[in-house]
Amino acid sequence: MFDVLIASLPIVVASTFLFGLRALWITLISVVTAMATEALIQIFFKAPGFRFRPFLYNFLTSDDITVLDGSALATGLLLAFTLPPGSPFWIPMVGAFVAIAIGKQVFGGIGHNVFNPALVGRAFLLAAWPAQTTSWTAPISWSRWICLLGPSPHSWMVDGVSAATPLSLLSLQGHTTPLFQLMVGNIAGSLGETSALAILLGAAYLLYKGTISWHIPVSYVGAAFLLSLVLGEDPLFHVFAGGLLLGAFFMATDVVTSPVTKWGRILFGVGAGVLTILIRLFGAFPEGVCYSILLMNGLTPLIDKYTARTYQPPKKDAITEGG
C-alpha cells in the first residue's frame, strides 16, 4: 500500500504548487483522520482484550490492528485528491471518518469492502454538503506564493478567486478549455484531478511496480474516449478534463473492489468509462467519475463470477496412473 503513497507524491507536489499550502493541509488532515479512525475502530471493536498499558508495544504487535499496512493512508490521500482546495478543514475530517468507518470497517475491514472507501466518503460529502464540495477556486499565481509562505496560518487561506472547472464550464456555458492547460493543470478543479502530468507520472510508477495492471485504466480511458467520439464530443477533452485520469489510474484500480480476472477487469473498465461519459453528458452532474466507479464496484462480484473459468478435474488415465 505504500506504493500508492509514493505514486501520489507527484500529485501532492502539484496540488501544493497550484493551490498553495492549504492543499497540503487538507491532505494531511484527511490522512491523519483516516488512520486515527481506523486505529480507534480496530482497538475498540476488533482487538479483543487489548491492553492499554504498554500502548505502543501492544499497538505494534497486535494481530488485529492493521493500521500500519498503509491502506488507510491511501484512502485518506485519495479522498483529499477529490476535494476542492477551498474546503473548510472539517470537510476532509468528516469525509475521512465516513470513508473509513462506513466505507471500509463496517464491511469487515480491509479486503471485505465492496465499494471504494475514498469514493464512499466523497459521495457522502457531495450529498451532505454540495455547496462546499463544489465551489472551486483558481490556481494561485506566482506573486501570491510569496505571501502565502508566511508563518501564520492566516496567510495560508486561499482567498481565492472562485472559478469554474472545465467540465462545469462545458455543461453550463459550453466553453472548452485548451488542451495544454488541461494537461499541466493550470485550471480550477479538485486537488488531485487538475494536473494530468502528475497523475500520469504516479501511474507510470504503479504500473512499473506491478501494483496495478494495465487492464482497468486502458479500458476505462479507451471506452470513455470511444464513447465521447461516437457521441460527437471532443474525446481528448473528456479524457483530460475532470477526474477521469485520477479515477482510472487510482480509484478504479483499487484492488479490493475491482474484479480478479483479466476479462473481468476489462469489463469493469469499459463499464465505468461508458457510465462516466453518460453521466457527464446526459446526467445532472458535471462530473461522473465518482458515481460510475461506485456503480461498477457494486457489479464486481457478479463480474467475477461470470468471468471465472469452469474447471475440469485433471484426467486420470494411464499416463498419470502409472505413478
Place this chain on the structure above:
Amino acid sequence: MDGFLPTFIRRKARPPFPGRLAQEGPALKMEIPERVVVPLQDTPDTPYEVAVRAEETVRSGQLLGWMGKAPARLGVHASTSGRVDRVGPAPHPLGINVYSVSITSDGNDEGCVSSPLKSGEAGGNGQKAIEGFREMGIPLNYGLLYARGFKVSSLLVNATEFEPHITSSHQLIREFPQNLVEGLKVLMGACSASRALVLLEKDMPSLIKALKEAGAEAPGIVVRGAGRPCPETATKDFLLRKLFSGGPAPAEVMSVSLSSLFAICRAWSSGEPFTERLITIAGSGIKNPQNTWVKIGTPLAHLIQCSGGSLPCLGRVAVGGPLMGIPQYSLEVPLIKKARGIFAAVAFLFDEHRRSRFYKRIPCVKCAKCVDVCPASIIPSFIAGLIDNKLFHDAEQWGVFNCIECGLCEYVCPSRIPLLELMKHGKVSLGGEGCLLTRSNLETLSG
C-alpha cells in the same frame, strides 16, 4: 534476502536468482555427520523389512533393510559406517514419525565390498535389471514398469529446475555429463526404451552442448531446450501430455530424475548403492550457499550448520526449494533420497509461537497477483478462502485439483496468506494424503 524486504520493494513473480549457479567451482563434499537416520518408510503405513538390530556395527553401503514388499521393494543402505544406535520411529520430512535406523557414525566411512551390477545377474534387461537397481536403493517407477511388463518406449528426464536458488541438477550436468548419459543408456537398455528425452532450459547452451556431446553415440537420446522451467509436479500431467501426445504410444513413458541416473551409473560400474547425493543448500539463512555431496540421512541441522547457518535466526526451513519445498517442524529430520536442496530463510520478530510478526497474515485484498502468476489458471485466493471456511466441495468445483503446487501464489501474495498450505490442506481433506503432488514427488518407494 528472500524474507526480509517489505512487499513494495520486492516480490516480483519469482524469487530472484543469485546468479545462475551457487558457485562456479566443483561441488563440495560435506563432512560426515555424527548421526545418520535412514528411513525405512515413506509414510507411517508403508510396509518395510529390517535386516539389522540395534548395537550392530555396520559399514557404509551395507544393506539395512527394505522399503516396501517384494518384488517391488527398495533397498535401504547405511550411508556411513558406525554403530546402529536405534531402530524405531523417528521424524521424517514427509510424515510424522516413520520407522528408521539411526546410526552413530564412527567418522571413518568404511565401505563394504560390493559387486558392480553389470557383471551380475542383473545385467541385461527386464525385470531382473530393474529389481537389481531397486535393490541398490535407486528410486524407479516400479508401478508403471510392472504394468507395462518392464518395457517402456521412451524415457523422460526433466532436468529443468523450476525452483530458483536450487542448482544441483545443473551442477551434476556440468560436472558429470558422461556418468549421466551412461546411466541413461543403461536404463534404456534395462527397460527396452528406444528413445530418451532430456529437457534443459534453453538459456543454458553450455549444458545442452555438454550433454549432447556425451550422448553423441547413442542415437536414442535427444536433448531439447525448454523455454520455461517445468516443475516436476507438473511432469506427469502436463509435460507428458504435451511432449508425447503426438507420438506412437504416449502412455509408455517413464520419467526419471537426474540423481537416479547418476546412481544407476555408479551402481552399474562399481556396485555402490544410493547413499550419497548432490544437493544445494541455499537461502538467506545460509552464509555459504553451496552445492555439496551429502550422505542420505544427514540431519538437516548438521547440513545447515556446516554451510554457515545459525539455527536461532531461521524462520522457515524447507526440504526442496523456496517455492515448492516442504517446510519442516524439526531440524532433526533426515535428508531423503529425492530431495534436491534445502532452503533456509531467516525471519525476525518472533512471537511466542515462533511465527514472525513481521510477516503476519492479513485478509486477502483481492489484488489478483496470485491469479496473474498461476500456471494452472485457477484463482488461488478464492479457493483458499473457501478452504478456510471448510467449503471443500466448492473448492473442488473451483479447481483445487488443477493446482500443481508450484508455490508461486504463496510467494507473490502481499497479504502473506499461506496459499500453498491451504491448497494442500484442501486436497488432503478431499482426497487424502496421496493427492499431494509435492509429496508424491519426494516419496522414494513409488519412484
